[in-house]
Amino acid sequence: MTNLTPGVAAVMQCTHAHGESCASSAPGHTLSALQERVAAATPSKWRDGLVSHVSAGGWVGVELLQPNEAGAGETVGGETVWVWSHSDLTASVSPGLPVAVHAIYHTLAVGRERFNVLVAALG
Template sequence: MSHREPHTRTEPNPGTVMGMRGCRAAGECRSERPGHRLHAMQERLAGATASKWVDAIIVEVTEDGFATVAEFASDRVRRVWHHDAFAGAIVPGAPVAVHDVYGVLAHGDRRFSVAPA
């Protein structure tokens, strides 16, 4: 019978859960995982599938990149995350569109990759 070592206690790290493994500064991040830099193909596919955009309004944005989004056409409220906290461009009350398939949040001419939170 083998000897089993107990697991060490883990500390909560919400950034790791959201895909920030190895990322410390948003400006230096080159990751194209959801919620990081918008991949060109992701942006192109989202633009080509216009029927999957959902109009919404920003309810809340936190400094750590979480945004609460309320859809216009339904009672659905969702939370999304972006590594750079939307570069300060998204504020409560801002009209946005969220792509249901490709994880893109649009505000005016700006596009952000988002991860479901």
């Protein structure tokens, strides 16, 4: 990711010592209990997608699924959302895996797991 929104690089910095858990609740770091609850309380804001890219640096590309215009109950690929997590998500996500991104509370849902993510770019 080279075209980061201003301020994104600063949010990606973490000051915890190696081996300690991250104490930051900034986007992309630790998921707070409140964030998890408000995301769960607003189910209409989740956007379904398929993982298209994964990097060890924490970047995950999610191709959002849009309803098919024909209305046949099928979905088609739409825009790609790039999210970043301080945690290495390579063990949790892989290309083709269905996930959901919360449109308001910067949360990535992978099955029953939830991750606080930084939404860095659409495109």
